[in-house]
Amino acid sequence: MTGWDEPSLARLRAAAYRWDGAAGMDVLRDRPLGPVLQYAGDVLVAALEQDVPGAAAMARKCLEELDGRGLPGDAELAGDLSAALGAPRGPEPARVPVDLGALAAALDEPGPHAVDLRTGDVVPADEAGASFTDGLRYEPERWLVLWGEPGGDRGDEDRRRGRARRWLAEHGCRPGPRTL
Structure with a gap:
């Protein structure tokens, strides 16, 4: 599956709410990050903190998309992702x-x-x-x-x-x- 249907979005929302990096990674696989960057970033921060395999590569891709998009909250989430990747962009709130x-x-x-x-x-x-x-x-x-x-x-x-x-x-x- 490559798109975002309602059941997939529900699974992603649940993973973000529970801070479940592994479940979030499962639902993100083979889907575009662009429509869900805010949720994707949250589950990827959790996945990095929980040492989920493959999280770093996907987090870098999400970080690149956040930096390129520039909507409200994107810079803040990019900072959280950078910190989780070991390269903080400033003090951690x-x-x-x-x-x-x-x-x-x-x-x-x-x-x-x-x-x-x-x-x-x-x-x-x-x-x-x-x-x-x-x-x-x-x-x-x-x-x-x-x-x-x-x-x-x-x-x-x-x-x-x-x-x-x-x-x-x-x-x-x-x-x-x-x-x-």
């Missing part, structure tokens, strides 16, 4: 176990949301203990607060993930594996 899909959805919704830096959960800001009526009161070492932009970039899934990745990087963070 702190990892947050956030689901980039949930973060992208919050960026598209009106009003304040917060990212829990410990769990990666994305919740309405009032659930994070933030009050916007008497000034902001919350634990800044635990939460990142964001204001969604209705009508923002509601492009394809890869672009939305990239936008979320860029937002995290602007706050000194990068996505990492989620745990229960």
Whole structure:
């Protein structure tokens, strides 16, 4: 198979969510990386960290495509891939176990949301203990607060993930594996 059908995309999403490099590599084989670069990069970082055979060659190909494309989040993911390949492009930001899909959805919704830096959960800001009526009161070492932009970039899934990745990087963070 050389294309991306819905079952293949579902398997790739699941591998990225679980930070399962081997499963991600299995679904990436013989398929174009271009339509799924953000997911591909995440599973390849995991695959490199987990010493999955063949990950380095595929990661270099993904890195080349990310560098050539230049969409929001591509430079940040390229930095993560470079670091995983042993050639960091700069300081490594702190990892947050956030689901980039949930973060992208919050960026598209009106009003304040917060990212829990410990769990990666994305919740309405009032659930994070933030009050916007008497000034902001919350634990800044635990939460990142964001204001969604209705009508923002509601492009394809890869672009939305990239936008979320860029937002995290602007706050000194990068996505990492989620745990229960």
